[in-house]
Amino acid sequence: AQKVTQAQTEISVVEKEDVTLDCVYETRDTTYYLFWYKQPPSGELVFLIRRNSFDEQNEISGRYSWNFQKSTSSFNFTITASQVVDSAVYFCALSDGNSGNTPLVFGKGTRLSVIA
Amino acid sequence: DGGITQSPKYLFRKEGQNVTLSCEQNLNHDAMYWYRQDPGQGLRLIYYSQIVNDFQKGDIAEGYSVSREKKESFPLTVTSAQKNPTAFYLCASKAGKVTEAFFGQGTRLTVV
Numbered sequence: 001a002q003k004v005t006q007a008q009t010e011i012s013v014v015e016k017e018d019v020t021l022d023c024v025y026e027t028r029d030t031t032y033y034l035f036w037y038k039q040p041p042s043g044e045l046v047f048l049i050r051r052n053s054f055d056e057q058n059e060i061s062g063r064y065s066w067n068f069q070k071s072t073s074s075f076n077f078t079i080t081a082s083q084v085v086d087s088a089v090y091f092c093a094l095s096d097g098n099s100g101n102t103p104l105v106f107g108k109g110t111r112l113s114v115i116a
Numbered sequence: 117d118g119g120i121t122q123s124p125k126y127l128f129r130k131e132g133q134n135v136t137l138s139c140e141q142n143l144n145h146d147a148m149y150w151y152r153q154d155p156g157q158g159l160r161l162i163y164y165s166q167i168v169n170d171f172q173k174g175d176i177a178e179g180y181s182v183s184r185e186k187k188e189s190f191p192l193t194v195t196s197a198q199k200n201p202t203a204f205y206l207c208a209s210k211a212g213k214v215t216e217a218f219f220g221q222g223t224r225l226t227v228v
Contacts (some may be wrong), residue, residue, distance in 0.1 A: 004159075005156050013148065025187075033214065035216055035217075037132075042221065043204060043206075043221060043222040043224075044133075044219055044220065044221045044222060045206065045219040047216045047218070050214075050215070051195070081143055087177075091158065091159065092182050095213070096213075097213060098213075099147060099167045101147030101164075101210050101212065101213055102213065103161050103164050103174065104149075104208075105161075106151075106158045106159040107158055108156060108157060108158035109158050110167070
């Protein structure tokens with residue numbers, strides 16, 4: 001069975017601090033996909049990144065960066081120089097890459113509060 | 117604009133009533149999904165459909181029903197058998213197995 005664990009329920013940081021959101025996953029599949037989504041107060045989930053299991057390169061997009069390590073089954077998300085607009089709930093998700101349009105399995109989310 | 121539309125945004129239901137949440141997409145995606153979100157619980161899968169006229173139960177399907185008569189539509193009915201229906205419901209669609217899911221803006225259902 002697939003499982004995603006986001007151990008940090010809530011994090012508060014002061015604006016301009018860096019913050020890392022942890023994500024640990026479990027799967028028996030050799031091919032799988034990992035995702036991060038942002039849920040602002042409006043409620044809609046906003047896609048941030050997708051990573052497949054064969055690509056362990058870290059990725060940077062502006063102030064966002066992602067660290068994928070298969071050896072530790074982790075896919076952590078770092079926000080550099082956080083801003084108040086980063087305040088949201090962040091979800092890590094996993095999907096099977098072998099069989100059709102299987103659903104994404106989500107972690108319970110991490111609520112990030114950035115204080116001015 | 118392409119996207120997923122959920123309606124209504126807010127819904128109030130009396131105990132014992134069935135209600136139907138609408139989800140429509142114009143992205144031409146084959147797969148559609150319904151998730152329920154409760155505080156501290158993350159997103160839990162209710163039902164999903166990989167193709168028209170076919171759907172599968174998710175982890176918490178009891179008390180819910182769906183239909184998929186058209187590719188663009190995947191309505192969710194919350195029946196009176198659902199013991200605790202107050203929650204935020206999110207609909208999503210996906211083009212293929214390697215792609216991300218796109219989400220609607222959600223429906224907040226409250227039982228009064």
